[in-house]
Amino acid sequence: MKNKTPQTLLPKACATSIFEMSGAEFEPDIAAKMWSKIINHKWILSEKVGRDVGLRTACIDFLENMEQAHDEYRTYKQKDILMEMGAQTFSREMWDTIADSQPPKQLVQRRIILPLTEEALAQKHGVVHPRAIIFFGPPGTGKTHFVKAIAGVLSWWYVEILPSMLMVDGVEKVGANLREVMQKAGNLDEVVLFVDEFEEIAGSRDKADRIDKSITNEFLKQIPLLKNQKNKILLVCATNYIRQLDAAMLRPGRFDCIIPVGGLDRQGRTTILEYYIAKLNTGQINMDKLIEMTSGLTPADIQYLFDQVAYFSFEQEIIDKKDYRVTTDTFIQIISKVPPSLSHEVIEEFEKDRITYSRV
Numbered sequence: 001m002k003n004k005t006p007q008t009l010l011p012k013a014c015a016t017s018i019f020e021m022s023g024a025e026f027e028p029d030i031a032a033k034m035w036s037k038i039i040n041h042k043w044i045l046s047e048k049v050g051r052d053v054g055l056r057t058a059c060i061d062f063l064e065n066m067e068q069a070h071d072e073y074r075t076y077k078q079k080d081i082l083m084e085m086g087a088q089t090f091s092r093e094m095w096d097t098i099a100d101s102q103p104p105k106q107l108v109q110r111r112i113i114l115p116l117t118e119e120a121l122a123q124k125h126g127v128v129h130p131r132a133i134i135f136f137g138p139p140g141t142g143k144t145h146f147v148k149a150i151a152g153v154l155s156w157w158y159v160e161i162l163p164s165m166l167m168v169d170g171v172e173k174v175g176a177n178l179r180e181v182m183q184k185a186g187n188l189d190e191v192v193l194f195v196d197e198f199e200e201i202a203g204s205r206d207k208a209d210r211i212d213k214s215i216t217n218e219f220l221k222q223i224p225l226l227k228n229q230k231n232k233i234l235l236v237c238a239t240n241y242i243r244q245l246d247a248a249m250l251r252p253g254r255f256d257c258i259i260p261v262g263g264l265d266r267q268g269r270t271t272i273l274e275y276y277i278a279k280l281n282t283g284q285i286n287m288d289k290l291i292e293m294t295s296g297l298t299p300a301d302i303q304y305l306f307d308q309v310a311y312f313s314f315e316q317e318i319i320d321k322k323d324y325r326v327t328t329d330t331f332i333q334i335i336s337k338v339p340p341s342l343s344h345e346v347i348e349e350f351e352k353d354r355i356t357y358s359r360v
């Protein structure tokens with residue numbers, strides 16, 4: 001809908017216009033702030049009724065329903081931002097595909113989910129939920145999966161900030177784009193804001209070039225701004241390389257928790273295996289044997305194993321033209337193609353990082 005109304009006026013002119021249209025008197029400075037809201041309200045009202053409602057109507061309606069109009073505008077604005085930022089939703093069930101024993105599920109449940117779902121109780125006891133956290137750990141251990149599962153269990157939006165989103169206007173503009181993206185995100189409510197490959201935008205400034213330094217600086221500035229917002233925003237940053245982050249990022253006061261995401265124990269594997277087995281055309285499967293066989297595999301390895309098994313069984317049926325069922329033997333045949341991606345060195349280094357960097 002076209003908007004022919006002047007967007008900006010001098011404060012005094014705003015006060016005069018509002019007075020002429022509604023008879024209400026305001027100080028020029030207050031009137032100036034109100035003016036832009038009236039313009040927005042005119043647009044929303046016009047969209048609602050499908051015709052241009054005119055400034056006088058918008059002004060009177062705005063003054064009569066100021067609180068509601070403000071909420072309506074926020075909702076409209078949020079919808080736009082969510083679309084623009086590619087917001088997604090995830091089902092609650094995702095949380096259930098993670099075993100209680102898979103770290104850091106219990107920790108996340110206690111420190112993040114409970115204070116948000118038991119808000120009144122948290123307030124009673126002065127518990128403040130974390131607003132910015134870091135997940136670190138080797139690739140494929142389920143960091144991204146956790147973030148999506150958190151959004152799912154909270155029924156919040158999931159918005160991912162990809163380094164590529166920040167690079168669209170060339171490297172020189174990354175800092176400015178980061179600021180803009182974070183400011184936009186600050187208008188949202190009930191959102192998990194996810195920054196993957198965090199080391200790319202928050203790397204150590206010691207050896208960085210001018211541009212990388214400015215990006216890290218910008219991010220350091222943005223965290224407290226985001227944390228001060230009243231709305232429900234959880235910033236989660238994930239990295240495979242915690243040692244590459246700038247030391248200032250890791251100091252208390254920036255991130256509330258720095259959480260390791262490590263390997264799977266028996267129970268963790270069992271839950272994931274059951275989840276993937278349910279998708280196959282199965283015959284007899286010896287679970288104990290499968291759990292043994294998959295020792296040392298990450299969730300990503302297990303997913304890859306099941307992709308291979310699924311494709312194998314599909315092909316067998318095409319070749320033999322009869323029902324093919326996946327059994328323990330199928331896994332025995334395929335498992336040699338899936339070596340554990342975490343070497344002993346990687347696990348050892350991660351254990352050191354866990355001791356040095358964890359803050360929960």
Ligand SMILES: Nc1ncnc2c1ncn2[C@@H]1O[C@H](COP(=O)(O)OP(=O)(O)O)[C@@H](O)[C@H]1O
Nearest residue numbers: 097098139140141142143144145272299300303
């Ligand atoms: N608990 C889980 N249940 C089922 N699949 C999982 C689970 N955790 C991770 N995955 C799958 O394993 C793969 C790797 O996990 P991801 O979260 O991408 O790891 P990371 O971000 O640490 O590299 C993803 O495809 C994800 O869907």
Ligand SMILES: [Mg+2]
Nearest residue numbers: 143144196238
């Ligand atoms: Mg990931």
